[in-house]
Amino acid sequence: MSGVPTYGYTFAEGRAAQLPALRELAARLPERLERWRPSWRRILLAGIGASHAALATPLHDLRASGIEAARTDCSDYPITTTGYDAVLALSQSGRSRETTDLVARFSAAGVATVALTNAEHSPLREAAGTTVSAGDYPDSRVSTVGFVVTFAALGMLTDVLTGGRVHGGWARVPEAVEKALAAEADRLADFAAGPLRHGTLDVVASAPQLTTAEAAALLFREGPLVPATAYGTRTYLHGPMDVASATTSHIVIGGGREAALAAQLLQKPTAVLAVTDESVPLPPGAVPLRIPAAFTPAQRALIEVCVLQDLVARVAESRDESVDKVAFAREDTKIGALAEL
Numbered sequence: 001m002s003g004v005p006t007y008g009y010t011f012a013e014g015r016a017a018q019l020p021a022l023r024e025l026a027a028r029l030p031e032r033l034e035r036w037r038p039s040w041r042r043i044l045l046a047g048i049g050a051s052h053a054a055l056a057t058p059l060h061d062l063r064a065s066g067i068e069a070a071r072t073d074c075s076d077y078p079i080t081t082t083g084y085d086a087v088l089a090l091s092q093s094g095r096s097r098e099t100t101d102l103v104a105r106f107s108a109a110g111v112a113t114v115a116l117t118n119a120e121h122s123p124l125r126e127a128a129g130t131t132v133s134a135g136d137y138p139d140s141r142v143s144t145v146g147f148v149v150t151f152a153a154l155g156m157l158t159d160v161l162t163g164g165r166v167h168g169g170w171a172r173v174p175e176a177v178e179k180a181l182a183a184e185a186d187r188l189a190d191f192a193a194g195p196l197r198h199g200t201l202d203v204v205a206s207a208p209q210l211t212t213a214e215a216a217a218l219l220f221r222e223g224p225l226v227p228a229t230a231y232g233t234r235t236y237l238h239g240p241m242d243v244a245s246a247t248t249s250h251i252v253i254g255g256g257r258e259a260a261l262a263a264q265l266l267q268k269p270t271a272v273l274a275v276t277d278e279s280v281p282l283p284p285g286a287v288p289l290r291i292p293a294a295f296t297p298a299q300r301a302l303i304e305v306c307v308l309q310d311l312v313a314r315v316a317e318s319r320d321e322s323v324d325k326v327a328f329a330r331e332d333t334k335i336g337a338l339a340e341l
Contacts, residue, residue, distance in 0.1 A: 008138025009145065011223065011323040015309055018148040019174040021137050022302075025149050026173070029134070030166035033156055038114075040085035040161065042068045044106075047090040048075070048098050050143050053214030053230075054090055054151040057301045058158040060208050065162035074098035080105045086112040090154055092139065092146035094122020095334040101341050103127045116153055118146045123337055132157070142223045142323050144309065147215065148302065155298035169299045176292050177306040184289050184307065187273075191249075191287050192314035195271045199247035201228040204236045204261065206254030208297035212275070212304040213253060219309060223323040224316035233257055244268040253304060255280050262286040273311075275304055 009017060043062065045055040052073045062069040075098050087106045091099045094117035104127040107113040115128035120136035134153045139146035152173070156166045201220055205213035210232055217230035231240055233254060241261070244250070246269040252258040253275040262272045263283035274286040277293035291303055316323045 007141045007324075009140040011140045011142050011144060011309075011313065014138075014140030014144030015306075015313070017137070018145045018306070019177060021135060021145050021149050022152055022174050023171070025134060025152055026170040029153060029156055030170070033132075033160045034165055037160055037164065038086065040067070040112075042083065042085045043070075043161075044084045044087045045069060045071045045090070046074050046087055046099055046102050048073050048096050050147050050215060050218055051090040051092060051096070051099070051150070053211055053218060054147065054154060055211075056214055057208060057211035057298050058154050060210065061158050061162060061297060064208075067161060072102070074102040077102055080109045080111075082109050082111055084111055086114055088114045088116065088154075088157075089124060089128065090116050090150055091122070091124050092118045092143060092150050093334065094119040094124040095336065096124070097333055097341070100124045100127050104341060116150060116157070118150050123341075140324070141326065142219060142312075148306065151211070151298075151302055151305075155296070155302070158298060159296070167296050167299070169295050173295070173299050173302055176295070176303050180289075180291060180303060180307045181310055185310070187287055187289060188307075188311045189314055191271065191273050192311055192318050194249065195246060196226065196249040196315055197318045199249055201226050201249050201251065202231065202236070202240070202244075203228060203251045204231045204233055204241075204253065204258070206233050206258055209253045209301055209304065211298070211301040212308070213251075215301075215305050216251065216308045216312075219305075219312045220315065222327075223312045224319050224321040225327065226315060226319070233261060237261065241265065244270045246270060249273075251275060251308070259283065259286075275308075 059071045089103045113128040114130045115124045116132045118134045125131045134149035137145045159167045203213040203217045213230040217228040220226040220228035249271040251273045262274045266285045272286045275289045
């Protein structure tokens with residue numbers, strides 16, 4: 001399936017709608033998930049694009065709780081293995097070709113398959129044994145509502161898998177986003193007007209916050225067309241950081257090690273936005289973006305992504321690039337029906 005799809009929202013409209021959607025989800029989904037309470041101990045997390053990015057922080061959370069989990073972009077499983085209790089597939093639209101194909105193959109092999117989507121009806125839902133829909137909300141081309149609700153639903157399901165119940169902080173995430181946007185507006189505007197107006201971007205995060213880095217890099221690439229790349233902190237320290245210069249801006253996300261990385265990067269003439277909580281001291285020259293500490297890694301990642309969406313919009317304006325402009329028609333990425341596989 002090719003061509004240019006129709007979206008329900010512009011990027012600005014999607015940002016305005018995503019927090020009300022999250023409030024609705026936080027009010028109705030936890031009870032359903034807590035009644036279900038699956039008991040998987042070996043899980044394959046599957047998704048591509050923004051959905052693959054969304055899996056990174058839940059993957060860390062599952063492993064930290066002792067659950068054996070792996071993450072795949074669906075193209076690196078040419079054969080089907082039955083060693084998993086379940087395949088949990090994330091897709092905002094439920095139409096991603098690679099994800100649907102993987103789920104159909106694992107389902108046919110007798111592995112439990114679960115599709116977590118925003119869409120109420122989709123080929124992925126038909127392929128999977130169980131489906132959790134986040135609400136069938138309209139979305140924008142550069143994803144806003146779709147990412148927010150599917151990632152939040154995945155985070156809530158991760159809570160149930162690791163602790164038996166949904167963490168109460170999800171209901172407080174929208175207010176935290178609103179407060180952070182109000183408090184950090186001037187800093188975001190200044191950072192958008194700096195070297196990021198013309199250069200490239202590296203987004204680096206600690207392992208628990210890797211979803212933020214991967215999702216943000218995609219937002220910058222797909223929206224204002226900024227050449228942006230995501231890294232885990234430990235990988236970045238082993239070489240990629242060496243190209244730091246006046247034309248490469250940096251967003252570093254995490255805690256003490258990321259603050260130390262910011263100090264190292266600022267030995268070069270480069271711009272650094274440090275996304276941390278209030279407990280982390282930052283080196284002179286780093287632009288602070290403070291996120292409340294009283295949240296789980298997944299909740300914090302969602303707050304971080306929503307706040308960085310504001311930076312995306314500001315950079316698009318400074319670079320005179322429309323976030324809603326389509327760069328390419330996507331060829332062979334989405335399907336309209338299961339029979340297209």
